[in-house]
Amino acid sequence: MDKLIEIKNLVKKYADKTVINGIDLSIQKGEVVVLLGPSGCGKSTLLRTINGLENIQGGEILFHGKNIHDKNSNWIEIRQKIGMVFQNYELFPHLNVIDNILLAPLKVQKRAKEEVMLQAEELLKKVGLEDRKFAYPRELSGGQKQRIAIVRALCMNPEVMLFDEVTASLDPEMVREVLDVILNLAKSGMTMFIVTHEMGFAKSVANRIVFLDSGKICEESEPKEFFSNPKTQRAREFLNIFQFED
Template identity: 55%
Template sequence: MSWTPDQPIVSIKNVHKSFGHVEVLKGVSMDVMKGEVVCIIGPSGSGKSTLIRCINALNDIQQGSITVEGQEVHDPNLDKLELRKKVGMVFQQYNLFPHKTALQNVMMAPVKVLKQDKAEVEKKARALMKKVRLEGKENAYPGELSGGQQQRVAIARSLAMNPDVMLFDEVTAALDPETVKEVLVTIKELAAEGMTCILVTHEMGFAREIADHIYFTDKGVIVEHGPPDVFFQNASDPRTKEFLSQVL
C-alpha cells in the first residue's frame, strides 16, 4: 500500500448501494484530499448518511470502489478495526456509555482496542477534553451533560483513536439551537488544524464558512459540486437552486 498525500486520502468511485430493492446511491464519485473539509448537503433521503457510512464500512456497497489511504474499504480481507482507527466517525446520536464518565468514555477505545498504556491515555484524554472545551467535566456522566456537551465528548472520543479522517453525520441535528454553535466551533478548530473532515450537514452557513468543497446530493446522485463561493452564488442545476432557495 503506497499511498502518498498528493493522492486523495478518500477516493469514492462509481459507488452503488441498495437496501433491498431500493437503490440509495446510484453511482457516486468524489475525491477528498488530505486536510480538506468536504460538506455533503441535500434533502433528507438523498443518500448522504448512507454514503459516509460506506466510507468506514458500516454499510457495504454493491458496486464501485472506496479507498482510504489507498486501501480498498470493501475488500473482504480488510481488517475493519484497522480501518476505523484511521477513520473516526461522530453520529447524530452521541452513543456514549451512560454508566461511564466523560473521561472514561474518551479513554475506553485507546485502552481496550489500541492496548495503550492507561496513564498515557488518561493524559491524552484530559488534553482532548480541554480541546473540546469540557475541562472540569471529566467526571460528569453523560446524563449530567447537555446534548452539545455530550456531542463534544463523542468528538473527543473519536479523536482519541488518532484518526486521519473524521466523518460527521449530521452531528448537530439532534441539538438545541444554542448548543449547535459550540459543537460547530469544535469542528471548525479541528478543520483549521488540518484534520481531513467529511461532514453531512444541514447547517448551510457553517458549510459555506468551513468547507473547501460542497457536494449536493439528490436521489442518490451528486447533482452539483464546487467550492462554497461558486456553489452558493452560481449553482447551475435547477434541483440545487430549488434546494438552496428553501434552506437559505
Template identity: 60%
Template sequence: MEEILKIEGLSKSFDDLTVLEDINLTVAKGEVVVIVGPSGCGKSTLLRCINGLESIEEGKVLLDGETVNPTTGNIRKLRERIGMVFQSYDLFPHMTILDNIMLAPLKVQKRDKAEVKKEAEELLARVGLSSKKDNYPRQLSGGQKQRVAIVRALIMNPEVLLFDEVTAALDPEMVREVLDVILDLASQDRTMIIVTHEMAFAKAIADRVVLLDAGTIVEQSDPISFFESPKTERAKKFLSTFEYSKQ
C-alpha cells in the same frame, strides 16, 4: 494535493430502493468536504459506507489505497483510521466521560494508560469540558455530549473524520458550541467529511461542497461558487428552500 480517500462507482440499495448510485468522490489530505442535500438523499448512507457500517454492493471505497470492506478482517484496522461522530448522542451511558474517551485507545490501540489519560484530558480542555471528565453522559447537555463524542473520535488520531448531522438533534443554542469545535479542527488541517443542514456553517468550513440528491452527486464546487452561483437547477432549488421572504 495528496489524496487520502477515494470512492469509485459506489452504488448501494436496500431491497428495491436505490440509495446511492455510482458515486465518485476523491478527498485530499486536509480537505474539508461538506455534503448537503434533502433528507433521504443518501448522505448518511454514504458516510456509513465509508467506514464500513454498510455493506458495499458495487464500487469501491479506498482509504489510502486500501479497500474498505466490512466483511474482511482488516475493517477494524481501517475503522481506527476513520473517526465517526453520529447524529444521536452515542456515548456509552455506563461509563464516565473519561472512560468513554479512553476505551478505544486502550482496548483497540493498546496504548499506555497514563499517556492516553493525559491526552484525553488535554482534548477535553480544548473543547472546554475539563470539569466534566468524571461525570456520566446523562449529566451532560446534548451539545456537551456531542463535543465528548468528537473528542472520543479524535483521540484515535484518525486520518479522516466523518460527521453525520452532528447538530441535527441539538437545541439551536447548543449547535454553535459543537460547530465551533469542528471549525477548530478544520484549522488544524484535519481531513473531514461533514454531512450537515447548517448552510452558514457549510459555507464557512467547506473547501468543497457536494450536493447529493436521490443518491447521486448533482453538483460539487467550492463553497462560494456553490452558494453564490449554483450551476444546476437542482442546486438552485435546494438552496432556495433555505431562503425566506414574505410574498
C-alpha cells in the same frame, strides 16, 4: 495531491432499491468536504459505507489506495483511522466522560493509560470540558455530550473524521459550541467529510461542497460558488428552502 479517500462508481442498494447510484468522489488529505442534499438522498448511507457500517453492491472505496470493502478488510483497524460522529451521541451511559474516552484507546488500541489520559485531558481542554471528566452522560447537556463524542473519536488519532448531522438533535443555543469545535479541527488540518444542515457553517468550513440528489452527485463546487451561483436547478431549489428558514 495525496488522495486519502477515493470513491469509484459506488452503488449501494437496500433490497432492490438503489440508494447510491454511481458516485465518484475523492477527498484529499487536509480537505474539508461538506455533503449537502435533500432528506433521503443518501448522505448518511454514503458516510456509513465509508466506515463499513453498510455493505456495497458496486464500485469501490479506497483508503490510502486500498479497497476497504475487500473481503479481507480489517474493519477494526480501518475504523480507528476513520472516525465517525453521528446525530445521536452514542456515549456509554454507565461510564463517566473520561472512561468513555479511554475505553477504545485502551481496549482496542492497547495504548498506555498515562499517555491516553494526557491526550484526553488536552482534547477536553480544547473543547472547554476539562472540568467534566467525571460527569456521567446524563449530567451533560446535548452540546456537551456531542463535544465529548468528538473528543472520544479524536482520541483514537483518526486520519479522517466523518460527521453526520452532529448538531441536528441539539437545541439552537448549543449548536454553535459544537460547530466551533469542528471549525477548530478544520483549522488544525484535520481531513473531514461533513453532512450538515447548517448552511452558514457549511460555507465557512468547507473547501468543497458536494451536492447529492437521488443517490448521485448533482453538483460539486467551491462553497462561495455553490451558495452564490448554484449550477443546477435542484441545488437552487434546495438553497431556496434554507433562505426561507432564515
